[in-house]
Amino acid sequence: MEFYLEEPENKQLVIQLIIPKIPMRNKSATLTYYKKLGFNESGNTDFDQYLMVKKDHLEIHFFLFKELNPDDNYSQIYLRCKNIEGIYSEIIKAGISIHPAGSLQIKPWGMKEFALLDPDKNLLTFGEEIPGNS
Numbered sequence: 001m002e003f004y005l006e007e008p009e010n011k012q013l014v015i016q017l018i019i020p021k022i023p024m025r026n027k028s029a030t031l032t033y034y035k036k037l038g039f040n041e042s043g044n045t046d047f048d049q050y051l052m053v054k055k056d057h058l059e060i061h062f063f064l065f066k067e068l069n070p071d072d073n074y075s076q077i078y079l080r081c082k083n084i085e086g087i088y089s090e091i092i093k094a095g096i097s098i099h100p101a102g103s104l105q106i107k108p109w110g111m112k113e114f115a116l117l118d119p120d121k122n123l124l125t126f127g128e129e130i131p132g133n134s
Contacts, residue, residue: 022075022122023065027051029119030062036094037116070121077124084112084128091116099123106130 024030030051031041039053039060049064058079081087088104091114102115102125110133115125 017059019059019061020077021061021063022077022120023068023073024051024062024120025064025066025068025070026119027062027064033096033118034060036096037091068120070119073121075120075122077122079124079126081126081128084114084126087126088114 027048031053034053037055039055041052042054042059043052051062053060053062060077085104091098096116099115099117102113104112104114106112107127110130111127112130113125113127115123117123
């Protein structure tokens, strides 16, 4: 089976986007947190057990999992970005906590990264490629 991220000549487009779906315990708390990160609620908002947020070209979906133990949650999202230092600065100004081991730093794999934990301990890692490391 072949999947295409771009429409090749004379073939049907199969995949347009990859959208992560991660757990949440409380829709209101999750929405409040992600609004601080600059996301807005999108899609049909009538569902208590499902949430969709969007910022720029990124979309994240959440499903209700009330029994989730955050200490056992291993969900992770990697967000490639530009101007990571500006994003980091804005997150600090907004009073959002940085992961205890996730301050802005250059990684051996050629990325500048930092990380956050949302209210359900979903790990959000922001990364920007260091020029010359492609």
